[in-house]
Amino acid sequence: MYAVIQDRGKQYTVKPGERVRLDLMDAAAGTDVVFDRVLLVGGDAVRLGAPLVEGARVKATVLGEFKDRKIIVFKKKRRKKHRRKNGHRQRYTDVRVDTIEG
Secondary structure (H helix, E strand, C coil), X not given: CEEEEEECCEEEEECCCCEEEEECCCCXXXXXXXXXXXXXXXXXXXXXXXXXXXXXXXXEEEEEEEECCCEEEEEEECCCCEEEEEEECXXXXXXXXXXXXX
């Protein structure tokens, strides 16, 4: 069984027992979260929402937060002695999908 959920403008395909990397959430490690915006539920038969599947939801547990690898942003204007180097590390929330209902 699998589902396609929407969380803050992004779509994720999830399966029970799978770990998913979501954008940073304001939730502590060990708390349960419920995703009500389910766009598709698949398995033996596929149920497609228009836009959401009625009565479907995904329950998950927050495992913690982490940072991704650093990316380097380098900007340069030729012949002008202008260079700028900047780094960025995106923060994510690690979530384990427990059950898919519906």
